[in-house]
Structures are given as structure tokens and as C-alpha cells.
Amino acid sequence: MSQLNRRDVLKFAGLFAGGALLSPLADRLAQAADGxxxxxxxxxxxxxxxxxxxxxxxxxxxxxxxxxxxxxxxxxxxxxxxxxxxxxxxxxxxxxxxxxxxxxxxxxxxxxxSDKYASVPKKGPDGKALKDDKGKAIVEKGALLWKxxxxxxxxxxxxxxxxxxxxxxxxxxxxxxxxxxxxxxxxxxxxxxxxxxxxxxxxxxxxxxxxxxxxxxxxxxxxxxxxxxxxxxxxxxxxxxxxxxxxxxxxxxxxxxxxxxxxxxxxxxxxxxxxxxxxxxxxxxxxxxxxxxxxxxxxxxxxxxxxxxxxxxxxxxxxxxxxxxxxxxxxxxxxxxxxxxxxxx
Missing domain, CATH: 3.40.50.880 (Class I glutamine amidotransferase (GATase) domain)
Incomplete structure (x- = not known):
């Protein structure tokens, strides 16, 4: 690991250990950073x-x-x-x-x-998008997006x-x-x-x-x-x-x-x-x-x-x-x- 990243790890360890930079927690994190x-x-x-x-x-x-x-x-x-x-x-x-x-x-x-599909507006015979009684567009399953x-x-x-x-x-x-x-x-x-x-x-x-x-x-x-x-x-x-x-x-x-x-x-x-x-x-x-x-x-x-x-x-x-x-x-x-x-x- 680069020296800069090592310093970041030490700084983080000191912050959350609530003590000095060279705390036992910081030592362990520094060792982990090099592994x-x-x-x-x-x-x-x-x-x-x-x-x-x-x-x-x-x-x-x-x-x-x-x-x-x-x-x-x-x-x-x-x-x-x-x-x-x-x-x-x-x-x-x-x-x-x-x-x-x-x-x-x-x-x-x-x-x-639980494959995921695109949602596409459902259309009526006139080609216009259908809506429910609350005015929200009705959608149906479209193309497969990912499995x-x-x-x-x-x-x-x-x-x-x-x-x-x-x-x-x-x-x-x-x-x-x-x-x-x-x-x-x-x-x-x-x-x-x-x-x-x-x-x-x-x-x-x-x-x-x-x-x-x-x-x-x-x-x-x-x-x-x-x-x-x-x-x-x-x-x-x-x-x-x-x-x-x-x-x-x-x-x-x-x-x-x-x-x-x-x-x-x-x-x-x-x-x-x-x-x-x-x-x-x-x-x-x-x-x-x-x-x-x-x-x-x-x-x-x-x-x-x-x-x-x-x-x-x-x-x-x-x-x-x-x-x-x-x-x-x-x-x-x-x-x-x-x-x-x-x-x-």
C-alpha cells in the first residue's frame, strides 16, 4: 500500500480509537494495510x-x-x-x-x-397511455434489464x-x-x-x-x-x-x-x-x-x-x-x- 494510504489508515485509527495516533488500534490497522x-x-x-x-x-x-x-x-x-x-x-x-x-x-x-424488467406505459386502443383512477400511469413489464x-x-x-x-x-x-x-x-x-x-x-x-x-x-x-x-x-x-x-x-x-x-x-x-x-x-x-x-x-x-x-x-x-x-x-x-x-x- 502507498505511504499516503498508510497515513490515512493511521489517521482514521487515531480518530476512532479516541487516543494518540500510535495507539494499539492504529498499529493493528497499519499492519492490516500492508497485508x-x-x-x-x-x-x-x-x-x-x-x-x-x-x-x-x-x-x-x-x-x-x-x-x-x-x-x-x-x-x-x-x-x-x-x-x-x-x-x-x-x-x-x-x-x-x-x-x-x-x-x-x-x-x-x-x-x-427475481429478474428485473423495464417498466413501460400501458397503452389503450387509441395509442394513449392508460392511467388508473388516481391519474397515475399504468405500467407493464418490458424488456429484461438484468437477471x-x-x-x-x-x-x-x-x-x-x-x-x-x-x-x-x-x-x-x-x-x-x-x-x-x-x-x-x-x-x-x-x-x-x-x-x-x-x-x-x-x-x-x-x-x-x-x-x-x-x-x-x-x-x-x-x-x-x-x-x-x-x-x-x-x-x-x-x-x-x-x-x-x-x-x-x-x-x-x-x-x-x-x-x-x-x-x-x-x-x-x-x-x-x-x-x-x-x-x-x-x-x-x-x-x-x-x-x-x-x-x-x-x-x-x-x-x-x-x-x-x-x-x-x-x-x-x-x-x-x-x-x-x-x-x-x-x-x-x-x-x-x-x-x-x-x-x-
Whole structure:
């Protein structure tokens, strides 16, 4: 790595270690900077709603989407090789072995194909575009833009086993709206922060540590950094900004909560609840897992605080830095129970 990049790594380490430049954290990062690059597969397949941040241009379907380009660029800046894909067939034991960690911005059942097609206006016999009763143009499926093959049951199992055996995992926003538990599909709620009944959760939900319920209108919400020592987290303490905030449930009982969502001033029945985890880390067997519900809009990704948090997570999940992730969910969000409101079904 060039001397300039090495200085950048040292500077970053000093910033988030909160101490001198030549701290133990900085030493470890400097050593990592001179070693082989860690490889991360950024998987952005959408079997449900596709967010604009991961939507590739219709006229250039091989061009990376906004979030894909972002993670590729900051990865390169900090010594990572990021490979972006929407192809679930990547998840074979042979391909999985080529990566040190995985990043997900996904929705739905990733075992299924979800090819993306252009939307074209539907026209009537007179050749004019048809509109619905609200005056919105009616569209139909057009040409194939790009293929999104599913990973299949075998791919899912191989991926989850790889995390358990020590591969890293980080996830953004709708990654908790992925592989829902069976009871969620039936509109039922399962109690949060509960050591019992974990087997009822989809194994992916068990791994990521929480599950999406619903979201309301985009609005400001207050975050609290309950672990300001996690790289990048301190910048979010008492942060108050607009985002598409998720209401979440089915938290793993061993979560290490980093940022807490304080919904006290939020509007919408789904937010009428006590503070609950928003960003967290946990161990899944030997694997390191990180999740943040942030990332709906492109401008959220452009916040300098977001880069600090994301880079810190990349370094932790790949073993470049050590962070204390002792479970704390029952201490910092003891009332994070989705059953306290009725609108989450």
C-alpha cells in the first residue's frame, strides 16, 4: 500500500480509537494495510421492494448502483476489495471461500429468482397511455434489464454455515426485511428480547439478529450511541435527522447494541414504543455480524458519519480490529418489545 494510504489508515485509527495516533488500534490497522486486501461481496438482490440506492440504471444495467459504487469506493480507499453482485448463484462453497466477508442490502426470499424488467406505459386502443383512477400511469413489464438468480436453499445454507464458521457479515437497511420468519408471514408477532422460541425464527433472522416489521413516513428521529467506543458510533450520539426508520422485532438476546432508536417524538403507530436497537453487532458462532437500519436514501450514505461507521464495521467484521461486543440489549433497551403496539402486523 502507498505511504499516503498508510497515513490515512493511521489517521482514521487515531480518530476512532479516541487516543494518540500510535495507539494499539492504529498499529493493528497499519499492519492490516500492508497485508493482502480483505475481499467483501456486496450482495444487492431484491426479491421484494428494490430501493433506489441499489437500483442500476435501466439504460446501463451493468453500471453499479449508488450504494454499490459507494461501498466499492470507500472499500478501495481503506484497503478493501469490494465485489458487487445481484447473482445468487455466487453462493457456492467454492465462491464463498474466496471472500472474507459479505455485505447485504437485500429484500425478500433470496433463494428465488427475481429478474428485473423495464417498466413501460400501458397503452389503450387509441395509442394513449392508460392511467388508473388516481391519474397515475399504468405500467407493464418490458424488456429484461438484468437477471437476479436466486441462491437456492443450498446456497442459503452454505452462506449461513460460512458465517457461523468465521466469515464476516454486515448489512444495511432492508437486510432485515429479508428471509422473514414463518410467523411474520402469517402476520403474527414474536416477542422481542426473549431467550425462548428462537428456533421459530428463520435461521437468517437468527444470524442477523433482528427482523423488520414496518416503517412509517420518513421523518426525523433521535439516535443514542450506547457504545460510543465502536468505531464511528460516537458521531451519531444525539443525532437527529430524517430517514426511513424501521420498526424492528425479534432481537437476538445476545445483541450488542451500538445505536438506540428513541421514538419518543416520532409520529405513526408503529413508533409508539420504547427505545429499541437500531444499529448492533453480535457474534454468530465464530462469525462477526453488524447491522444498521440506516441507508434508505442516497444522501444518508453521503453523510461523513456514515462512512466512519461503515468503515469501522468493515474493519471489525474482517478481524482487522477488535471491539468489545458483549451482549447489552437487556441493559440498554430492556423494553424493546414490539408487542407493546398493535400496528406492527
Amino acid at each position: 493482502p486486501k480483505k475481499r467483501i461481496l456486496f450482495f444487492t438482490k431484491s426479491s421484494g421492494f428494490q430501493h433506489s440506492a441499489i437500483t442500476r440504471p435501466a439504460d446501463a444495467p451493468t453500471k453499479l448502483a449508488f450504494a454499490e459504487q459507494y461501498l466499492t469506493d470507500i472499500g478501495a480507499k481503506h484497503g478493501f476489495e469490494v465485489v458487487c453482485s445481484k447473482d445468487g448463484t455466487m453462493f457456492t462453497p467454492e465462491n464463498i471461500a474466496k471472500f472474507d466477508a459479505f455485505a447485504f442490502y437485500t429484500t425478500g426470499d433470496l433463494t428465488k429468482d 437476479e438468480p436466486g441462491m437456492g436453499d443450498a446456497g442459503k445454507a452454505a452462506f449461513l454455515e460460512a458465517i457461523k464458521q468465521g466469515k464476516g457479515f454486515m448489512a444495511f437497511h432492508s437486510a432485515t426485511d429479508t428471509f422473514h420468519s414463518a410467523k411474520h408471514q402469517k402476520g403474527e408477532l414474536i416477542r422481542d428480547v426473549d431467550d425462548k422460541g428462537q428456533d421459530a425464527f428463520d435461521p437468517y433472522i437468527q444470524m442477523i439478529g433482528g427482523e423488520f416489521i414496518v416503517h412509517g413516513a420518513q421523518q426525523k428521529s433521535l439516535l443514542k450511541a450506547v457504545d460510543p467506543k465502536f468505531p464511528g458510533a460516537k458521531a451519531y450520539d444525539n443525532a437527529d435527522f430524517s430517514e426511513e426508520w424501521y420498526s424492528l422485532k425479534n432481537f437476538a438476546p445476545d445483541l450488542h447494541v451500538i445505536l438506540v432508536q428513541d421514538p419518543a417524538k416520532m409520529t405513526g403507530p408503529m413508533y409508539q414504543r420504547k427505545p429499541f436497537p437500531e444499529t448492533w453487532a453480535r457474534m454468530h458462532g465464530k462469525g462477526r455480524v453488524f447491522y444498521t437500519s440506516m441507508g434508505h436514501r442516497e444522501d444518508v450514505w453521503q453523510r461523513p458519519e456514515f462512512e466512519g461507521l461503515v468503515v469501522g464495521a468493515m474493519q471489525w467484521i474482517t478481524g482487522q480490529i477488535e471491539v468489545d461486543v458483549t451482549p447489552n440489549i437487556k441493559q440498554v433497551t430492556p423494553d424493546a418489545d414490539a408487542k407493546q403496539f398493535a400496528a406492527g402486523k
